[in-house]
Amino acid sequence: MIHEQIIAAIEKLMQGILAENKLELPENVKIALEHPVSLEHGDYSSSIAMQLAKLLKLAPSQIASEFKQKLLAHPGIAASIEKIEVAPPGFLNFFVNWAWWAESAQPAHLNKRSGKKVLIEHTSINPNKSAHIGHLRNSCIGDTLARMLRRTGHEVEVHNYIDDLGNQLADTVVGILNTTTEKPYERFGDFCWETYAKINKAYKEQPDMLKQRAIVLSQLEEGHSNTAWMGLLIAERIVREHVEEMKRFGITYDVLVWESSIVREGFWARAFALLQTTDIFRLEDEGKLKGCYVLKQPAAEGEPNEQSEFHADKVLVRSNGILTYTAKDIAYHLWKFGLLDQDFRYKNFSDRLWSTHSSGIRKKIGRADTVINVIDQRQEYPQAMVKQALLALGYKKQAEQLKHVSYGVVSLSQGTAKGLGIDTSDGKHAYAMSGRQGIGIKIADFLERMEQIIEAKRTRKDGLASHAIAAASIRYYLLRYHLQTEVIFDLDQATEVSGNTGVYLLYSYARSSSILKKTGVSGSPPHDLLTFNELGPQERSLLRQLAYWPETLQAAVKELAPNQLCSYVYELSALFNHFYAACPILKAEGQARSLRIWLTGRYKQTMQDALVILGLPAPNRM
Numbered sequence: 001m002i003h004e005q006i007i008a009a010i011e012k013l014m015q016g017i018l019a020e021n022k023l024e025l026p027e028n029v030k031i032a033l034e035h036p037v038s039l040e041h042g043d044y045s046s047s048i049a050m051q052l053a054k055l056l057k058l059a060p061s062q063i064a065s066e067f068k069q070k071l072l073a074h075p076g077i078a079a080s081i082e083k084i085e086v087a088p089p090g091f092l093n094f095f096v097n098w099a100w101w102a103e104s105a106q107p108a109h110l111n112k113r114s115g116k117k118v119l120i121e122h123t124s125i126n127p128n129k130s131a132h133i134g135h136l137r138n139s140c141i142g143d144t145l146a147r148m149l150r151r152t153g154h155e156v157e158v159h160n161y162i163d164d165l166g167n168q169l170a171d172t173v174v175g176i177l178n179t180t181t182e183k184p185y186e187r188f189g190d191f192c193w194e195t196y197a198k199i200n201k202a203y204k205e206q207p208d209m210l211k212q213r214a215i216v217l218s219q220l221e222e223g224h225s226n227t228a229w230m231g232l233l234i235a236e237r238i239v240r241e242h243v244e245e246m247k248r249f250g251i252t253y254d255v256l257v258w259e260s261s262i263v264r265e266g267f268w269a270r271a272f273a274l275l276q277t278t279d280i281f282r283l284e285d286e287g288k289l290k291g292c293y294v295l296k297q298p299a300a301e302g303e304p305n306e307q308s309e310f311h312a313d314k315v316l317v318r319s320n321g322i323l324t325y326t327a328k329d330i331a332y333h334l335w336k337f338g339l340l341d342q343d344f345r346y347k348n349f350s351d352r353l354w355s356t357h358s359s360g361i362r363k364k365i366g367r368a369d370t371v372i373n374v375i376d377q378r379q380e381y382p383q384a385m386v387k388q389a390l391l392a393l394g395y396k397k398q399a400e401q402l403k404h405v406s407y408g409v410v411s412l413s414q415g416t417a418k419g420l421g422i423d424t425s426d427g428k429h430a431y432a433m434s435g436r437q438g439i440g441i442k443i444a445d446f447l448e449r450m451e452q453i454i455e456a457k458r459t460r461k462d463g464l465a466s467h468a469i470a471a472a473s474i475r476y477y478l479l480r481y482h483l484q485t486e487v488i489f490d491l492d493q494a495t496e497v498s499g500n501t502g503v504y505l506l507y508s509y510a511r512s513s514s515i516l517k518k519t520g521v522s523g524s525p526p527h528d529l530l531t532f533n534e535l536g537p538q539e540r541s542l543l544r545q546l547a548y549w550p551e552t553l554q555a556a557v558k559e560l561a562p563n564q565l566c567s568y569v570y571e572l573s574a575l576f577n578h579f580y581a582a583c584p585i586l587k588a589e590g591q592a593r594s595l596r597i598w599l600t601g602r603y604k605q606t607m608q609d610a611l612v613i614l615g616l617p618a619p620n621r622m
Contacts, residue, residue, distance in 0.1 A: 002080050003551040006094060007031050009074050010048055039537060042093030043544050049090035060090025067092055098532035098543055117155045119336050119368035120146050124161040126168035127235035129196045130189030131242050132433050132440040134410040137478040141407060142374040143251040144479060144562040147613045152557050160253045164235040164260050170216040173231050175199030189241045200436040223264055245443050249471050250615040255365055256349055261356035262328050270340050271331035278392040291319030295385055314385045326382045330389045337398040338367035370401045377406035405560050407483040413490040430488045450474055453495050463621030472616045476502030480566035500570045506619055508573035512604040513620040515585055519597050530598055531591045538579040542599055545572045549606050569610045576603045
């Protein structure tokens with residue numbers, strides 16, 4: 001990539017200059033390239049001369065001039081860079097040789113195999129009711145990360161962790177046994193949604209009913225009673241609905257790991273034995289946590305509380321013997337990294353999807369080099385406890401390779417909430433979802449509503465199906481925000497044809513397909529027939545953005561930030577549409593026509609690559 005080539009040349013030159021002057025490189029000096037806003041300032045820009053000015057005791061412009069002279073003598077730079085300009089107070093501005101780039105740049109160069117295995121856990125919805133759009137943000141982020149990593153040469157394995165021993169499933173079981181309904185439901189998960197809300201309301205009115213939850217929770221963990229079988233049947237049916245719903249958004253998994261498998265097949269017992277060899281895992285013999293096994297913290301503050309999920313001393317085993325979620329998660333992560341000398345067995349759950357099962361077969365699953373967990377930002381403390389357990393056991397390398405991708409929750413705009421039947425009389429700006437209160441928008445209902453809006457707005461309906469456009473619109477809307485941003489979903493915004501929406505991207509791609517079809521040209525013209533000597537501003541702006549694709553993808557992978565790709569493809573599509581409006585393609589002649597057809601083809605090729613990674617369709621017609 002040209003970006004890497006320039007950085008490597010600058011770094012080599014800088015090291016030589018520092019060696020000549022017998023100087024060490026300060027930690028605060030970073031070699032980075034910027035994308036100048038103005039075309040007059042080149043295609044790439046570096047501030048390295050200004051960073052070195054104080055160290056070398058020279059004017060930045062003098063350092064930049066020396067860099068310019070030596071860089072132009074570099075064989076690779078001489079071929080790929082048309083010219084370098086020094087701009088006050090000492091910027092190095094690089095102008096790409098576009099004829100060289102057109103001949104040498106190939107997106108396939110991103111596919112170099114890394115030799116490392118990455119395990120991504122995402123979705124991991126409690127199997128006790130239908131999923132809502134907050135869950136969908138998790139799944140879209142996780143699936144896109146998997147696509148990004150696969151595209152850049154990593155071996156990726158995607159896990160969906162099923163908490164079939166948790167409070168939420170226990171609540172649904174208690175609810176089914178103690179509440180009634182006469183309302184018909186198309187989906188079992190919707191029935192469970194209402195049941196879950198009813199039982200949580202009953203807990204408030206009749207606190208003694210919480211004792212039933214504790215009994216059911218214990219029975220689920222033991223796994224032999226009628227209640228345990230009931231819980232399993234509920235969980236499995238709900239999971240099947242979740243998996244099918246996610247497929248509509250292009251989201252798939254490799255493995256379902258059931259929490260019950262971790263407990264009943266001895267994974268926790270093995271992890272427990274390992275933890276007992278450390279100084280931080282101990283049985284409390286006094287105080288409010290008496291009888292609990294905890295991970296001790298260096299300076300625990302506050303009043304101890306066995307029920308608190310965020311107490312400094314993390315409870316792993318409660319005094320009644322019930323395991324916390326974090327305890328089972330520690331065992332799961334030891335297995336993920338191949339640190340437990342045992343393995344699961346697997347059965348086929350559905351097409352190309354495996355599920356842990358005691359009577360299944362052995363498979364080469366797990367044993368990852370890097371583990372990425374997509375879990376919302378409210379779970380930072382439990383995730384930190386998993387990492388602390390790895391460190392306490394001496395697994396520093398694995399702890400460093402455990403990545404928590406956190407994200408903000410999803411709420412509904414006032415207009416969207418009102419349109420979907422939620423009471424908005426309090427006039428709030430946004431409406432959060434709560435499964436316990438039965439407040440939220442189920443994914444299936446939301447997709448159906450979005451499809452209706454898309455269908456009503458369309459004038460032509462012979463292209464991509466409305467349900468596919470609706471799914472793409474929702475997925476892109478959930479991806480385009482910075483991960484830590486709370487997403488306030490607005491139906492009207494998400495379906496706009498202009499602006500930063502999935503619909504806009506799909507229309508732009510379809511436009512390029514239509515143009516190329518009308519040209520009647522089979523393939524791109526040979527590079528030697530293209531001329532880049534008289535590029536107009538719209539042509540050059542589009543060309544620059546196309547060149548930035550490989551480095552943008554690599555940066556997004558490094559930072560695990562899908563939203564960076566969304567920013568890129570929106571800018572790329574906007575530049576293509578400006579180019580289309582300003583530069584006639586079909587009516588152009590000679591060299592100009594060849595160049596513009598080639599640019600359109602490169603746009604389509606790059607855009608298709610990006611859309612696939614983002615999990616969006618690439619339609620020839622809308």
